Amino acid sequence: xxxxxxxxxxxxxxxxxxxxxxxxxxxxxxxxxxxxxxxxxxxxxxxxxxxxxxxxxxxxxxxxxxxxxxxxxxxxxxxxxxxxxxxxxxxxxxxxxxxxxxxxxxxxxxxxxxxxxxxxxxxxxxxxxxxxxxxxxxxxxxxxxxxxxxxxxxxxxxxxxxxxxxxxxxxxxxxxxxxxxxxxxxxxxxxxxxxxxxxxxxxxxxxxxxxxxxxxxxxxxxxxxxxxxxxxxxxxxxxxxxxxxxxxxxxxxxxxxxxxxxxxxxxxxxxxxxxxxxxxxxxxxxxxxxxxxxxxxxxxxxxxxxxxxxxxxxxxxxxxxxxxxxxxxxxxxxxxxxxxxxxxxxxxxxxxxxxxxxxxxxxxxxxxxxxxxxxxxxxxxxxxxxxxxxxxxxxxxxxxxxxxxxxxxxxxxxxxxxxxxxxxxxxxxxxxxxxxxxxxxxxxxxxxxxxxxxxxxxxxxxxxxxxxxxxxxxxxxxxxxxxxxxxxxxxxxxxxxxxxxxxxxxxxxxxxxxxxxxxxxxxxxxxxxxxxxxxxxxxxxxxxxxxxxxxxxxxxxxxxxxxxxxxxxxxxxxxxxxxxxxxxxxxxxxxxxxxxxxxx
Amino acid sequence: xxxxxxxxxxxxxxxxxxxxxxxxxxxxxxxxxxxxxxxxxxxxxxxxxxxxxxxxxxxxxxxxxxxxxxxxxxxxxxxxxxxxxxxxxxxxxxxxxxxxxxxxxxxxxxxxxxxxxxxxxxxxxxxxxxxxxxxxxxxxxxxxxxxxxxxxxxxxxxxxxxxxxxxxxxxxxxxxxxxxxxxxxxxxxxxxxxxxxxxxxxxxxxxxxxxxxxxxxxxxxxxxxxxxxxxxxxxxxxxxxxxxxxxxxxxxxxxxxxxxxxxxxxxxxxxxxxxxxxxxxxxxxxxx
Numbered sequence: 036x037x038x039x040x041x042x043x044x045x046x047x048x049x050x051x052x053x054x055x056x057x058x059x060x061x062x063x064x065x066x067x068x069x070x071x072x073x074x075x076x077x078x079x080x081x082x083x084x085x086x087x088x089x090x091x092x093x094x095x096x097x098x099x100x101x102x103x104x105x106x107x108x109x110x111x112x113x114x115x116x117x118x119x120x121x122x123x124x125x126x127x128x129x130x131x132x133x134x135x136x137x138x139x140x141x142x143x144x145x146x147x148x149x150x151x152x153x154x155x156x157x158x159x160x161x162x163x164x165x166x167x168x169x170x171x172x173x174x175x176x177x178x179x180x181x182x183x184x185x186x187x188x189x190x191x192x193x194x195x196x197x198x199x200x201x202x203x204x205x206x207x208x209x210x211x212x213x214x215x216x217x218x219x220x221x222x223x224x225x226x227x228x229x230x231x232x233x234x235x236x237x238x239x240x241x242x243x244x245x246x247x248x249x250x251x252x253x254x255x256x257x258x259x260x261x262x263x264x265x266x267x268x269x270x271x272x273x274x275x276x277x278x279x280x281x282x283x284x285x286x287x288x289x290x291x292x293x294x295x296x297x298x299x300x301x302x303x304x305x306x307x308x309x310x311x312x313x314x315x316x317x318x319x320x321x322x323x324x325x326x327x328x329x330x331x332x333x334x335x336x337x338x339x340x341x342x343x344x345x346x347x348x349x350x351x352x353x354x355x356x357x358x359x360x361x362x363x364x365x366x367x368x369x370x371x372x373x374x375x376x377x378x379x380x381x382x383x384x385x386x387x388x389x390x391x392x393x394x395x396x397x398x399x400x401x402x403x404x405x406x407x408x409x410x411x412x413x414x415x416x417x418x419x420x421x422x423x424x425x426x427x428x429x430x431x432x433x434x435x436x437x438x439x440x441x442x443x444x445x446x447x448x449x450x451x452x453x454x455x456x457x458x459x460x461x462x463x464x465x466x467x468x469x470x471x472x473x474x475x476x477x478x479x480x481x482x483x484x485x486x487x488x489x490x491x492x493x494x495x496x497x498x499x500x501x502x503x504x505x506x507x508x509x510x511x512x513x514x515x516x517x518x519x520x521x522x523x524x525x526x527x528x529x530x531x532x533x534x535x536x537x538x539x540x541x542x543x544x545x546x547x548x549x550x551x552x553x554x555x556x557x558x559x560x561x562x563x564x565x566x567x568x569x570x571x572x573x574x575x576x577x578x579x580x581x582x583x584x585x586x587x588x589x590x591x592x593x594x595x596x597x598x599x600x601x602x603x604x605x606x607x608x609x610x611x612x613x614x615x616x617x618x619x620x621x622x623x624x625x626x627x628x629x630x631x632x633x634x635x
Numbered sequence: 636x637x638x639x640x641x642x643x644x645x646x647x648x649x650x651x652x653x654x655x656x657x658x659x660x661x662x663x664x665x666x667x668x669x670x671x672x673x674x675x676x677x678x679x680x681x682x683x684x685x686x687x688x689x690x691x692x693x694x695x696x697x698x699x700x701x702x703x704x705x706x707x708x709x710x711x712x713x714x715x716x717x718x719x720x721x722x723x724x725x726x727x728x729x730x731x732x733x734x735x736x737x738x739x740x741x742x743x744x745x746x747x748x749x750x751x752x753x754x755x756x757x758x759x760x761x762x763x764x765x766x767x768x769x770x771x772x773x774x775x776x777x778x779x780x781x782x783x784x785x786x787x788x789x790x791x792x793x794x795x796x797x798x799x800x801x802x803x804x805x806x807x808x809x810x811x812x813x814x815x816x817x818x819x820x821x822x823x824x825x826x827x828x829x830x831x832x833x834x835x836x837x838x839x840x841x842x843x844x845x846x847x848x849x850x851x852x853x854x855x856x857x858x859x860x861x862x863x864x865x866x867x868x869x870x871x872x873x874x875x876x877x878x879x880x881x882x883x884x885x886x887x888x889x890x891x892x893x894x895x896x897x898x899x900x901x902x903x904x905x906x907x908x909x910x911x912x913x914x915x916x917x918x919x920x921x922x923x
Contacts, residue, residue, distance in 0.1 A: 039758065043713040051752040058745055058774065062781035271688075352691045381780025382892060386738045409738065452890035453837070459851075460844025461797065470844070472837040 062380075076542070079502050083489065084545035085428050087504040087527060091538050095157045096150055101142035102533045103177045103199065106259045111473040114442050115450075116256065116264070117141070118510075119229050119249075120199075121530040122180035122588035125517040126192050129210030134517045134592050136538075137167070138530060139178035139196065143257070145171050147178055147196070156520060166213045167194070167205060173257050176200010176225070180513070180588035184233030184242045186283055188561040192593075197228040197246055199256055206287075221289045226252050227276050232584030234309035234318050235560045236296075237337035238613050241283035242560045242583065247304025247322060248276015262468040266303060269458045270353040272326035274466065275303035280340075297340045302327045306587050308359035309565065310370050310580045312392065313401045316615055318565045321349075323356030323374050333401045348404045349374075354385040358587035361580055362424035362433050364389065364411065365494055368569055368576040372404070375419035375437060375587070379480050382451055386414040387422075387437070412496045413437075413488050418480035421514040421587035425525040426598030429547035431575060432490035438511025438529050438587075442474075443481030450479040482508040485529065509534045517592035523549045523626060525596050530588070548599040551628040552608070554581055557635055559613040567611040568595050573602040599625060673722045675807050676729050676857065679800055683849065686796040689733065689786075695743045700728030702747035714755045723767075724751060726857070730768040734853060735775060736784045746771040746783070757904070760911045764904040766864040773900040776893045785893050786850045797847070804856035813860035819873040820859055821846070823880030831887060845895075854895050864903055866910035875906045 079086045091097070100121040105113050120141030125134050133152035140147050146168040150158035162168035171177040176198040183192040191207040204220045205213035227250035233242040250256060251274065254264055266272035278298040281289035293299070298320075306323035313319060317334040324330060328350040332340035344350020354376040362371050369392050376385035389411055392402035408414040416422075418441040424433040442450070453472035457465060464470050487503050488496035509531035519526045519540070527539040550570065554563035564583045569576055579595045599605065605625055610618040612633050623629055680696075683689035690696055707724035711717055731746045750771030754763040757770075775783045808814045828842035835842070845851055859865075859879060865872050879898045886894035 038761065039714050039755070040716060043710075044755065047710060047714055047752055047755050051749070051756045054745055054749055054752070055774065055778075058749075058782075059778040062779040351688070353688070380784075381776065382784050384736055384738050384782075384784045414738070449890070452892055453841070455892045456887075457841050457844050459848035460840075461794070461847035464840050464844045464847065467840075470838050470840040472835070472841050 080542065080544050083428065083499060083503060085503070085541055085543040087427075087487070087539035088542050089505060089507070089537050090540040091535060093156065094538050094540075095159065096136070096536065096538050098138045098140075098148045098150075098160070099535050100138070100140055100531065100533055101145045103141045103256070104143060105256050108259060108262050109256065109264070109468050112468060112471045114444065114474055115471070115479075116468075118442060118532060119512060119588070120177065120179050121512040121532045121534075121536070122178070123513045123515050123528050123530040123536060124181050124183055124194075124584075124590035125515045125528065125592045126183040126194075126590065127593065128183070128192060128194075128207060130191060131210075133521060134519055134594075136528060137162075137181055137183070137194070138536060139181055139588075140171055141177045141179065143171055143173050143177060145177075147171070147181070152519065165211070166215070167196075170196055170198075170203060175203070176257075179229050180231065182231050182233055182584035182590055184564065184583040185561040186233070186242045187287065188240070190561060192562070195231055195233070195244065197226065197231040199227045199250065200225060202226055202228065202231070202246060216287060219287060221291070222281065223252070223279055223291070225255070226279065227254060227256065228304075229588060230304050230307050232307050232309055232582070233562070234320075234564055234583065235613055236280070236309075236318060236320075236334060236340075237282070238317060238559070238565075238615075239337075240556070240558060240560055240614070241285050242562060242564060243283045244279070244281040244289060245307055245309070245320065246279040246281070247307055248278060248301070249303050249305065249325070250276055251301070252276050263466050265466045265468050265471070266326045267462040267466045269326050269465070272303060273301055275301050275324075275326070277301050278304065278322075295339070297342070298332065300330065300342075302330070305356060306358040306374075308361055308372070308582065308585050310361055310582070311565065311567065311611075312370060315400060316613075318613070319401075321359050321372055321374075323359045325355050325357065326353070327356075328353045329356045329374060331401070343401050346403075347401050349388070349390050354388075357419055358421050360422050360424060360586050361582070362389070362435070363577050363579070364407075364424070364433055364435075364490055364496075365391070366432065366575040366577050368578045370567075370578060370580060371407075373408075373413070373422055373424065373435070375416065375422050377418050377480070378415045379418065379451060382455060387416055387419055389413060407494070411494060412498070416486040417483040419486075420512045421529075421589050423514045423516050423527075423586050423589070423591060425516040425527075425596065426549075427487075427525055427527075427541060428489070428543060428545055429524070429549045429598030429600070430490075430492070430545070431547075431573070431577075431598050431600035431602070432492045433577070434490050435486070435488040435496065436514050436516070436527050436529075437486040437488075438514045438531075439480075439485055440483035440508060440510040441480040442478055443508065443510050444474075444478045445476045446478065446482065448477040450474055450477040453477075454479060481510065483511075484508050485511050504539060507537065509537070513587055513589035515586065515589045515591050516596075518551065518594065518596055521628075523551070548602060548625045549597060550599060550605060550623065550625050551594045551596050552610075553594045553628060553630045554610065554612075555630065555632045556612065556614070557633040558616065559633055562593065563612065563633065565613040569609040569611075570597045570605055571607045571609075572599055572605045594628065669720060669722050671810065672807060672857070673725050673729075675803060676726055678803065679852070680729060680733060682796050682799060683733070689849070691736065695737070695740060696729070696732035698740055699732035699743040699747045700725060702744045703728030703731065703751050706748055706751040710751065710755050727751060727768045727771075730853065730857065731771060734768070734772050734786050734850070736786060737782055739782065742775060742779065742783045746775045749774055759908055762863075762907075762911055764864065764907040764911070766858055766861050766899065766903055769858055769896060769899050769903065773893070773896045776896065785896075786853075797852075800852050800856075804852065808856055808860050811860065811862065813862065813865070813872070815869060816860045816865065816872050816876045817855050819876035820855055820880050823877045824883070827880055827884040831884065834888065851895065854899075858896075859899055859903075864907055866906050867914050871906070871910060875902060878902050878906070
């Protein structure tokens with residue numbers, strides 16, 4: 036029997052006790068200050084110079100999202116499966132110079148809404164008039180999102196509605212009506228998709244399509260013959276939907292070139308973003324996968340895609356990848372990638388990623404990324420979905436808005452125990468929905484407040500979520516930013532699952548300057564999707580990319596908005612068009628929108 | 636964890652083959668049995684890492700193992716005045732590295748420290764009463780949920796890897812004369828899962844699912860079978876295993892995700908304390 040030496044033992048006890056106290060306190064220090072400091076608007080304006088005010092009613096936006104109704108065999112976990120579908124895309128569909136809004140609905144028989152901007156602060160839902168309302172039914176499936184892109188270069192953006200069902204393509208007839216051209220387009224018959232983007236992967240001047248499958252395309256969740264619909268693993272699932280890379284043939288038809296281009300994985304895609312990440316002039320593809328690692332596809336000069344996620348540093352730790360958005364938070368002129376995930380204290384600590392590129396050193400020509408999210412303080416947003424960067428206070432630094440909250444059902448309940456129980460099991464148990472515990476109206480990571488992070492300009496962010504907007508805890512999904520009222524100010528639009536959206540009008544009272552660009556391709560695709568705009572001013576430089584679909588089930592305004600702080604002059608603007616052409620603009624006028632046409 | 640504090644080689648009852656090679660291997664295992672569990676947990680880690688990439692970061696694992704071994708080396712000299720074999724600390728460190736999840740490094744340091752220090756702080760009749768890593772992991776999961784989560788999500792769907800882990804695990808616990816503990820616990824868990832499925836209204840497979848995951852593989856092969864923190868009689872050990880499953884049953888009914896750890900945390904030391912009070916401990920079985 037060993038006797039302890041008294042003094043060393045006592046010292047050990049003291050250190051041990053201190054560690055116990057430290058660890059217990061560490062997780063409770065936030066709780067000690069956890070009372071929400073809800074600011075009154077005037078206080079927020081004084082402190083931050085802006086406030087995000089919900090204006091649904093004043094704007095005349097009365098849309099309400101409804102979740103899909105699934106096969107009775109899946110009813111017991113319907114809120115778990117039917118947890119997506121609320122999307123928003125910003126588009127100037129009639130090219131009147133004012134951004135309009137399109138919301139998707141997801142219940143069979145429900146209607147999507149196209150809100151035309153009336154230029155007076157109000158919007159009018161004209162979806163039924165133009166033929167974009169009645170697209171949700173059991174036969175063709177229900178909407179999960181929409182992306183707008185001028186696939187025929189006629190100057191008017193067309194729309195692809197992706198569904199848990201048949202993707203549908205509508206041609207924009209000069210902003211007056213929309214014609215369903217799906218049958219002649221060559222689109223797949225059925226995809227359970229939660230993501231699609233337009234991009235011109237071969238730089239031929241025609242927008243191509245990427246559609247990411249979530250549930251397997253073999254499943255019809257409304258009339259399913261099997262209950263084996265769930266992921267086979269919660270870290271390494273490969274039983275999701277297939278991807279679709281659809282090449283625009285220029286005659287209204289799209290050709291499936293997925294296999295030829297090497298996009299063969301069947302992970303559970305929730306987000307995708309296209310930008311030229313390695314500077315070779317061709318758009319690369321970052322894909323956010325749920326239940327697995329993310330994927331980074333480098334575009335080999337329009338000939339094929341090569342997946343380099345692991346080598347680039349972004350594909351090593353499996354997390355629940357929920358969205359992709361691009362930002363330049365350090366004003367270095369480099370495209371960073373924000374990727375939301377899930378964090379639930381004590382159960383699942385994933386933390387969101389902000390992938391900052393280092394110099395390209397690999398022989399294959401792709402950047403290596405480092406994750407700056409924790410250092411920047413933008414890592415924990417709960418159960419996150421969509422996110423967008425935008426300079427909300429025009430101070431010259433991009434801020435960040437993240438929508439969050441999974442299922443807000445009965446208060447004081449949690450499905451997390453049941454979820455952890457089933458997901459800790461083997462494939463044979465997990466993938467069969469019959470084995471999943473009945474949700475019985477329980478919440479799961481519900482009642483979360485969206486995150487608003489203010490960029491402090493030193494590489495870190497301040498969480499001002501509770502201070503900059505009212506205390507609203509809807510289940511946020513898609514986020515988009517746009518200058519809805521042409522004021523030189525970015526507003527925020529959030530689509531919430533099974534709820535009303537949030538039209539957050541930015542009441543910006545600081546006198547910072549700004550500049551906006553609206554690019555029109557001539558040799559490149561008409562949307563100029565993939566074009567980069569680099570603005571240099573006051574020793575800073577910031578890059579932004581034109582995208583036709585970014586975030587989670589969302590699309591930002593086609594215009595690029597740059598805040599300039601107190602600077603009254605922009606030194607230079609460099610525009611890299613997808614065609615390879617470069618436009619240089621010296622000392623452009625500030626505080627205005629510049630519509631730039633690609634030089635022939 | 637299993638053999639986290641055992642230094643004495645356990646007498647074996649394995650079937651020694653007549654083949655000279657196997658006999659030699661068996662003799663070697665018998666002579667150096669204290670290194671078998673560390674080797675097994677390393678193998679388990681390798682299988683998990685190569686099959687599924689279970690580790691989010693090698694750094695976290697290395698930090699956990701180094702912290703455990705260093706603290707064991709220092710504390711055994713300072714507190715007990717002996718030089719202690721570091722095999723058990725190695726197991727503790729690996730267990731911490733696998734069982735907790737954090738996006739920061741410091742929780743791995745602290746959890747390893749708490750695990751090893753608990754052996755020197757909580758002692759009765761010269762023995763420690765908590766399974767070291769069970770103490771550290773349970774404390775952190777319960778008290779530091781903002782900083783730490785547990786390994787509750789499945790590694791993957793590879794049946795072969797799971798079968799290898801189960802087969803090797805059963806061989807090892809059998810060699811350590813603790814197979815009855817594992818069997819008693821697993822049987823109790825399955826029966827109680829069946830009862831729970833009636834009470835909760837969930838499917839039997841939902842209730843039994845955790846048993847097929849990695850957290851339980853570590854728990855049943857390493858944690859509840861640790862000779863240093865189990866009671867002295869075979870019958871007693873079986874009852875303790877059943878009791879752990881029973882406490883876990885009630886914790887699960889109250890939605891504790893990390894119920895097995897907490898059940899062992901509650902039952903293990905009490906059983907060990909009573910056992911030590913009743914039975915005079917054999918000298919030299921346990922150093923720390």
